């Protein structure tokens with residue numbers, strides 16, 4: 001999807017990278033409405049995936065249920081792993097949605113950075129390196145489903 005942002009030019013987003021814990025999943029549960037939004041995003045042509053250390057060994061089941069891909073961040077404590085995964089995905093056309101300090105290096109590598117507050121909060125360093133702060137994952141996904149929302153927030 002290509003967005004025309006008044007005062008900031010064109011923004012092309014092909015891939016949406018989601019953090020798992022605290023972002024896609026809140027207190028271990030994917031919020032209602034997420035699965036339907038992911039289906040809508042895929043039908044609009046976005047590639048959507050999540051990065052996780054898979055410490056709960058549940059990534060395969062979750063990805064199958066949600067109909068999206070996932071990639072293993074080998075060391076769940078290492079922010080560089082997430083960044084390196086993004087560097088393989090044309091980061092200049094990626095958006096990232098996250099909440100923790102571990103997402104900071106990933107956020108610095110991609111074009112559009114969104115953080116979610118939800119129940120687990122957002123790390124202040126990651127927030128200060130983001131473009132948009134939203135309350136929930138559904139609000140984050142809606143920014144891509146209703147392009148006028150994204151444009152209205154980013155325009156000058």
Ligand SMILES: [Mg+2]
Nearest residue numbers: 019021022100
């Ligand atoms: Mg997180």
